[in-house]
Amino acid sequence: MNKLFFKYIQSFDIDKSIDGILFSDCVSDILDHVQVQNLSEYMHHMSVNRLQHVISVSFLSYLLCRRLGLDYRAAARGALLHDLFHYNRSEEKTVKFHTLRHPKTALQNARRFFNLSKKEESIIKRHMWPLTITPPTNREAFIVCMVDKYCAVLEAYYSFFPHRLLKKKQAATTLT
Numbered sequence: 001m002n003k004l005f006f007k008y009i010q011s012f013d014i015d016k017s018i019d020g021i022l023f024s025d026c027v028s029d030i031l032d033h034v035q036v037q038n039l040s041e042y043m044h045h046m047s048v049n050r051l052q053h054v055i056s057v058s059f060l061s062y063l064l065c066r067r068l069g070l071d072y073r074a075a076a077r078g079a080l081l082h083d084l085f086h087y088n089r090s091e092e093k094t095v096k097f098h099t100l101r102h103p104k105t106a107l108q109n110a111r112r113f114f115n116l117s118k119k120e121e122s123i124i125k126r127h128m129w130p131l132t133i134t135p136p137t138n139r140e141a142f143i144v145c146m147v148d149k150y151c152a153v154l155e156a157y158y159s160f161f162p163h164r165l166l167k168k169k170q171a172a173t174t175l176t
């Protein structure tokens with residue numbers, strides 16, 4: 001199991017690792033907020049709910065940025081809010097419409113409930129690049145953008161093979 005994938009599996013149970021506890025310190029006010037907790041009511045990429053998706057993206061972005069000496073706090077907080085929208089994708093008119101529009105919706109929602117730094121705002125706004133035209137303008141936003149795609153691929157894959165994900169989680173438990 002490679003390291004990044006192992007951390008992805010750990011993101012399902014962040015309270016059980018030291019990294020997860022340190023991560024929680026950076027984001028607990030956001031993570032505990034009812035509007036963020038409500039994301040658990042919506043499925044995302046077929047196999048997980050939206051709350052789990054944003055936790056996975058946030059946790060991996062946090063670890064990568066910490067490792068690279070970047071602003072890991074902004075990365076973790078921006079990533080946790082990057083898909084802050086409360087509807088099912090099927091409720092949007094078209095997939096294209098949703099793809100282009102939801103970063104703006106997430107940013108508007110995040111601004112309503114949290115004080116965001118400029119970097120956190122750009123992380124939310126740019127996360128769908130290259131499907132949206134303007135690229136990320138800082139390294140943290142670029143990392144979150146890439147991690148989002150990495151998690152999306154895994155989530156789509158495991159929606160077809162949920163038993164394989166379960167096995168990986170069991171294997172990870174024995175490694176910790």
Ligand SMILES: [Fe+2]
Nearest residue numbers: 082083102127
């Ligand atoms: Fe998104």
Ligand SMILES: [Fe+2]
Nearest residue numbers: 053082083148
């Ligand atoms: Fe996402």
